[in-house]
Amino acid sequence: MAINRNFRTCPTTGLVFxxxxxxxxxxxxxxxxVSLLVGGVLxxxxxxxxxxxxxxLPADWFYLALTAxxxxxxxxxxxxxEIAVLYFCASTLLRCRIAAPRWAxxxxxxxxxxxxxxxVAVFRGDSSVMFTSYAPMGAHPAFYLGLILFAVGALIGLFVFLGTLVVAKSEKxxxxxxxxxxxxxxTACIIAVFTIASGAIILIPTFLWSLGLVNSIDSLMYKTVWWAFGHSSQQINVAAHVSIWYLIAAIVFGAKxxxxxxxxxxxxxxxxxxQLASAHHLLADPGLTSNWKIFNTSYAMYLAVLASMVHGLTVPGAIEVAQRQKGYNKGLFEWLRKAPWGNPVFSGMFISLIGFGFLGGIxxxxxxTEQLNLIIHNTIYVPGHFHATVVVGTTLAFMSLTYFLIPVLFRRELxxxxLSKWQPxxxxxxxSGFAVFMMxxxxxxxxxxxxxxxxxxNPLGHEFPGAAYLMMGLMALSGLVAIVGGVAYLLITVGxxxxxxxxxTPDFKAVTVREGRAAWPARQPVAVAIASHGNIGLGGFVAPGTFTLAMVFLVAFVLYYFVNWxxxxxxxxxS
Amino acid sequence: MSAIQPPPDRIWWKQPLDRVEGTWIVIAFVWCMVLFFMMPYWHIYGKQNLSNEAYRTTPEMFSKKTQEVVDKYTVRTETELKIPVVHPPAGSDVYLIARLWQWWPMLELEEGKTYRLHLSSMDYLHGFSLQPENINIEVHPGYEHIVTVTPTKPGTYSIICNEYCGINHHTMASKLYVVKK
Structure with missing residues (x-):
């Protein structure tokens, strides 16, 4: 089979597809x-x-809808x-053909x-076991089989991504x-491989158990291994959306x-x-020691939190440097005030960054935290947290990227x-409001x-204080605002x-690689690269505005942390 | 040159840190260490730590032990289901069964006294959620978790289930009474 080496160059961005x-x-x-649409209705x-x-909804439909x-x-x-993003980062950014497209x-x-x-398994009604499907609560075998097939497909995608990197290297x-x-x-890919391996280790035996081929599944073993899949899959998102933050900073500002x-x-x-984060879900569980919990829940010693705090500084920092170099060098925040707030690619990305850090991260x-988990575990605070990370953080970052991709990839005007200005x-x-009120x-x-x-x-039921009802009402109202935003997104993208x-584009044609590849970027001498920040910033800090924001973040973090203690x-x- | 192109400088790792980044990394690292050491610190000086004491058990063994305590210390029954209310002696072992969709029996404890509370599930996972204290502990089948608790204020508390356990999950609730000695 001949290898397809047809490429096109995007006339506006210069990206090669x-x-x-x-x-x-x-x-x-x-x-x-499409999945987002279904999930959004639910x-x-x-x-x-x-x-x-x-x-x-009645109870049975509620639990079904929540599972789905x-x-x-x-x-x-x-x-x-994410698979789309990986292919973009390998094939498009490296100007390389995708490896093994049939496998992809x-x-x-x-x-x-x-x-x-x-x-189908969930909507049949006999698999309302929630996303976590904690054994020994069982679902229909098709529930697990569907997840396993999906994971195998995703794993193939990951290897196609890695293969593309190999092709890019060998074809220079x-x-x-x-x-x-x-x-x-x-990074996202490596974490994803770990995630899918963990998923296989737990879902395959559970699938066999649902068929009656395995006698029993220990609930603690299930939970421990399942979360190596469940939480790590959210860490793929972190790596992916942080990459998208850098990507958008580069696209919108030319930030390096x-x-x-x-x-x-x-x-x-x-x-x-x-990957140690499985422990986050086991802090209130019996059968594991505090030593194990403390080491794992803190990602060794909060070293992954350190990494996120670093990205939280370097992404806006890179934007600030780029803006200051363009001349927005006055005071602390001119660079931010003069940012393109009406461009959904930027505004979505920036809200994602702030929301992920301030709400989701903290x-x-x-x-x-091992002990603080006791007063939070399985309350609605938990979905509050992960709607801040996965929805405000990841989903909004993905949404803002699509505004860039529609003209570039689908060659359609928005x-x-x-409406797209307001959508983010x-x-x-x-x-964000939804998440805060849930918390x-x-x-x-x-x-x-x-x-x-x-x-x-229920004669033994608990009576929650009025404030709890107020919070739930405000949560719902904020959620409806977000739903309107979600509908707007679907309307804009699908439309x-x-x-x-x-x-x-007048001269658009896909050309074979020999003639089609763009010229090599010119190499900068080392000295230029090192001294390239020039005379910007204040007091020896090239990004003083970002540093100020980071200190505000730190103060909020410290205060809230000790309030909880x-x-x-x-x-x-x-004890 | 930007983040979507290869670094312009081939030996990019030799580029010195900006002062902004270096300062922030040091601050963030120090804060991460504070976050970490708060947990062992609280084990030594704090009063709210989840017990590590847990044993393997079976539903049969655990219900047998629970039944023994219920037989000895039941003071009254409540609701039309005649759920026994157990008032065990201060400092003793107290058993609480989680099952679809009930906590059994009901407990009556004394203020300021310490009890060894044994928790286990007969079937699925359940969530022991004591309200309005908001203490939340996961209850597993096959594991007997022993938590030492000291009620501090008299009153009527609720135990609700906050781990999804099937279609009637939201009906799983009980009371816990704390009385003055």
């Missing part, structure tokens, strides 16, 4: 957005049920989109079949080291990393330590440009995954892809 790679990126992104139903004033919402969002939407398509179809199988499509964004994608060493070192810390450390604010701020309700003890916090008709005005010290002594 491989014919097969481009199709794969598109279809994976489309499959992701999200609305879940919100309207947990809003005590509305309480829409978790899977469609956390697994299918995000991983489809096989993987894609396995993922589609897996996602469908799993969804780039010089020197990988671009930082691709390096971040490699403040220093390659620091940003890459931080990704390396992710590879070493992020609350994550609270819950992941429809509803006015509606979605990002709505979701508030969780602090008051409201349980997660619970159909009826009023315990209607543009199918009905957007075609972008015609104070609160813990007031509850019943336990």
């Amino acid at each position: 491989h014919e097969q790679g481009e199709k794969l990126i598109r279809w994976n992104a489309v499959a992701g957005v 999200a609305l139903l879940v919100i309207l049920t947990r809003w005590p004033a509305v309480h829409l 919402h978790g899977l469609d969002m956390l697994v299918f939407w995000i991983i489809f989109f 398509w096989t993987g894609f179809f396995l993922m589609v079949i897996g996602a469908l199988t799993n969804n 499509t780039y010089i020197g080291s990988l671009p930082l964004v691709t390096f971040g994608a490699v 990393p403040m220093s390659e060493k620091v940003s890459r070192g931080a990704f390396l810390l992710y590879i070493f330590f992020l 609350s994550g450390v609270m819950m992941g 429809m509803f440009p006015g 604010y509606l979605f990002g701020l709505g979701m 508030g309700a969780g602090t008051l003890g409201v349980p997660r995954r619970h159909w009826d916090m009023t315990f209607a008709g 543009s892809v199918f009905f957007g005005k075609k972008i015609e 104070k609160y813990l010290s007031t509850v019943w002594p336990l």
Whole structure:
């Protein structure tokens, strides 16, 4: 079989797309957005049920919808989109043909079949076991089989990504080291391989158990190994959306990393330590020692938190340096005030960064502290945390990237440009409010995954304080704002892809690689690269505004952390 | 040159750190160490630590032990299901069964006294959630978790289930009474 070496160069961005790679990126992104649509409809139903004033669905439908919402969002939407991002980071950024496109398509179809199988199992009604499907609660075998097929497909995608890196190296499509964004994608890929291996270790025996071929599954063993899959899959998201932050900073501002060493070192810390997070879910469980819990829950010694704090500085720092070099060098924040706030690619990315750090990051450390977990475990604080990380952080970052990809990849103009300006604010701020109010309700003890916090008709039920009902109501209202933002996103993306005005480029044609590859970038001498920050910034700091923001973050973090310890010290002594 | 292109400088690892980055890394690292050492610190000086004491058990063994305590110390029954309310002596071993969809029996403890509370599930995972204290502990089948608790204030508390355990999960609730000696 002849190798397809057809490429095209995007006239506006200069990015190089491989014919097969481009199709794969598109279809994976489309499959992701379809999952997002299904998950979004379910999200609305879940919100309207947990809003005590509305309480829409009956109990069985609520638990079904919540199960399907978790899977469609956390697994299918995000991983489809991540495969697209990986192909983009390998094939497009390295100007390289995608390796083994037939395998890539096989993987894609396995993922589609897996996602469908799993969804069918859930919607049949006998697999309302939640995203976590904790054994010994069992689901229909098709539930596990769907997840296994999806994981095998995703694993094939990961190896296609790695294969593409090998092709790029051997065909010399780039010089020197990988671009930082691709390096971040490699990080995501390595974590993903670990994730899928853990998933196989736990889901295959559970599948056999559901068929009656294995006698029993120990609940603690299941939970420990399952979370090596469940939590690590969220760490893929972290690596992926941090890479997208760098990518968008580079696209919108031409920002380069403040220093390659620091940003890459931080990704390396992710590879070493992020996988320990299974322990976050076991802090309130019997059968594991405190030593094990403390070491694992803190990612060794908070070294992955350190990495996120570093990225949280270097991404806006890189933007600040780029802006100051363009002349926005006045005071602390001119660079930020003069940023393109009406461009959804930037505004979405920046809200994602702030929301992930302030809301998701800080609350994550609270819950992941061994003792503090006692006053948070399984309350609605937990979904509050992960909606801040996975929705405000990851999903919003993915959304802002699509605004860039639609004209570049689908060659369509964005429809509803006015609405698209507002979409990141509606979605990002709505979701942030949603997360904060969930955390508030969780602090008051409201349980997660619970159909009826009023315990209607139950003589032994608990009466939550009025403040908890207020929090749940505000949560629902913020959630509805986010839903409006989500609908706007789907309207804009689906509308543009199918009905957007075609972008015609007069000399567009896919050309074979020999003639089509763009010229090598000119090499900068070492001295220029080192001295390149020039005379910008204040007081010897090239990015004083970012540093100020980082200190604000730190103060918020420290205060909130010790407030929680104070609160813990007031509850019943336990030992 | 940007983050989507190979680093311009082939030996990029020799580029010195900016002062912003270096300072922040030091601050963040120090904070991470504080985060880490708070946990062992609280084990030594704090009063709220989850017990590490747990044993393998079976539903049969655990219900037998629970039944013995119920037989000895039941003071009354409540609701139409006649759930026994157990008032064990201060400092003794107290058993609580989690099962679909009930906590059994109900407990009556004395203020300021310390008890060894044994928790286990008969079937699925359950979540022991004491309200409004908001103490939350996971309950596994096959594991007997022994938590030492000291109620500090008299009153009527609720135990709800906050680990999803099936279609009637939201009906799983009970009371815990703390009385003055």
